[in-house]
Amino acid sequence: MAICTVYTTQSLNTISTPTTTKTNLGFNQKQVFFFTKKSSLSTRRNSYFSCSAGDSKTIVIGLAADSGCGKSTFMRRLTSVFGGAAEPPRGGNPDSNTLISDTTTVICLDDYHSLDRTGRKEKGVTALDPRANDFDLMYEQVKALKNGIAVEKPIYNHVSGLLDPPELIQPPKILVIEGLHPMYDSRVRDLLDFSIYLDISNEVKFAWKIQRDMAERGHSLESIKASIEARKPDFDAYIDPQKQYADAVIEVLPTTLIPDDNEGKVLRVRLIMKEGVKYFSPVYLFDEGSTISWIPCGRKLTCSYPGIKFNYGPDSYFDNEVDPGSQIVALQGRVSVLEMDGQFDRLDELIYVESHLSNISTKFYGEVTQQMLKHADFPGSNNGTGLFQTMVGLKIRDLYEQILASKVGALEASKA
Ligand SMILES: Nc1ncnc2c1ncn2[C@@H]1O[C@H](COP(=O)(O)OP(=O)(O)OP(=O)(O)O)[C@@H](O)[C@H]1O
Numbered sequence: 001m002a003i004c005t006v007y008t009t010q011s012l013n014t015i016s017t018p019t020t021t022k023t024n025l026g027f028n029q030k031q032v033f034f035f036t037k038k039s040s041l042s043t044r045r046n047s048y049f050s051c052s053a054g055d056s057k058t059i060v061i062g063l064a065a066d067s068g069c070g071k072s073t074f075m076r077r078l079t080s081v082f083g084g085a086a087e088p089p090r091g092g093n094p095d096s097n098t099l100i101s102d103t104t105t106v107i108c109l110d111d112y113h114s115l116d117r118t119g120r121k122e123k124g125v126t127a128l129d130p131r132a133n134d135f136d137l138m139y140e141q142v143k144a145l146k147n148g149i150a151v152e153k154p155i156y157n158h159v160s161g162l163l164d165p166p167e168l169i170q171p172p173k174i175l176v177i178e179g180l181h182p183m184y185d186s187r188v189r190d191l192l193d194f195s196i197y198l199d200i201s202n203e204v205k206f207a208w209k210i211q212r213d214m215a216e217r218g219h220s221l222e223s224i225k226a227s228i229e230a231r232k233p234d235f236d237a238y239i240d241p242q243k244q245y246a247d248a249v250i251e252v253l254p255t256t257l258i259p260d261d262n263e264g265k266v267l268r269v270r271l272i273m274k275e276g277v278k279y280f281s282p283v284y285l286f287d288e289g290s291t292i293s294w295i296p297c298g299r300k301l302t303c304s305y306p307g308i309k310f311n312y313g314p315d316s317y318f319d320n321e322v323d324p325g326s327q328i329v330a331l332q333g334r335v336s337v338l339e340m341d342g343q344f345d346r347l348d349e350l351i352y353v354e355s356h357l358s359n360i361s362t363k364f365y366g367e368v369t370q371q372m373l374k375h376a377d378f379p380g381s382n383n384g385t386g387l388f389q390t391m392v393g394l395k396i397r398d399l400y401e402q403i404l405a406s407k408v409g410a411l412e413a414s415k416a
């Protein structure tokens with residue numbers, strides 16, 4: 001039976017503090033319904049429950065990035081590492097943002113927008129503004145799923161700009177919460193087993209947006225520029241600071257191999273990996289902890305202009321916040337950085353690079369190369385974005401397997 005907390009709505013917009021806590025309501029199903037103000041249920045019953053089952057094995061991954069920065073592409077690479085294709089919930093809302101595979105469920109945090117498109121316009125706030133998002137509900141539902149309890153999650157419909165009736169989400173083995181704010185609210189952040197931030201520099205973001213929104217969606221150059229400018233203050237205030245909490249950051253910058261490059265096609269990509277994260281040991285090149293610069297072009301790797309350059313070494317990241325007197329937080333600002341500048345001519349030759357990397361959490365020789373070849377048509381497959389996304393996917397699989405093994409071990413120890 002689940003232990004449930006009953007919340008009562010005081011109006012359609014506010015939710016009270018719990019009126020009944022830790023009440024055993026006699027549920028025999030691990031299921032919880034959150035009645036949102038748009039839900040038909042909420043008009044009948046102004047209450048919702050939060051229940052905990054306590055024996056869950058769901059691990060929670062947070063993926064933060066601005067819109068159009070490659071989250072969907074990363075998710076497709078991650079799901080593929082677990083061996084299945086991700087699909088929207090069967091028979092559900094055709095505009096659902098959720099993707100489900102055998103192992104993973106990816107929920108999009110846009111579904112926690114508390115203001116719809118018209119509401120945001122009326123109040124003069126962007127979707128990046130915390131006031132346009134319901135963090136209480138996000139926290140309750142992510143916590144419930146982590147505890148093995150299904151939830152009725154709202155849906156933000158990107159086609160209509162409205163909040164649609166909720167969809168039922170069952171607790172998966174791996175829950176990925178992707179969107180603008182997975183690490184913004186400290187309660188949600190504390191639920192994450194691993195977190196990633198896709199840090200796309202303004203120049204590159206602009207080039208990608210032009211490519212997608214102009215070529216594929218028919219937007220004008222002026223409207224794309226205006227939309228980027230309008231979002232920038234809130235992006236700087238609420239989205240970008242989350243990278244300080246990420247366990248891994250994939251930073252995408254213009255190349256330094258071409259002087260004054262303004263085409264934005266060749267990229268310099270940095271994989272910043274936090275040290276001291278449980279179940280995560282950073283990837284390294286040649287020799288762990290050394291500082292290395294490597295140009296692999298030559299006999300075993302075909303490179304055309306401007307070539308390829310790797311850098312690897314220890315660094316610091318957001319270390320200003322480290323309390324120098326504390327042993328525990330001393331690792332906080334320490335990171336390992338693996339950098340790739342340039343692009344591959346022949347993806348099958350990636351095996352040469354892969355064989356010089358260690359701690360990559362592959363299950364067989366050449367698995368990174370195999371994954372990259374499998375998705376050669378995904379954006380970024382010829383450069384560090386695709387390579388590092390694939391490697392982070394493998395690290396997440398490894399993290400999941402380690403957490404699972406530790407839970408099974410603990411369970412067996414408690415039975416003995
Ligand atoms: N690694 C990459 N290299 C080049 N272009 C890329 C890369 N990743 C993404 N893009 C470009 O950005 C666009 C958006 O990518 P994607 O859909 O993965 O981002 P998203 O963050 O999920 O976007 P949204 O939040 O708007 O749905 C792609 O269509 C592509 O044009």
Ligand SMILES: O=C(CO)[C@H](O)[C@H](O)COP(=O)(O)O
Pocket residue numbers: 066067110117127128157158159161180
């Ligand atoms: O930043 C975003 C995250 O994807 C969107 O702009 C936000 O969700 C609002 O969506 P829409 O523009 O479809 O109303």
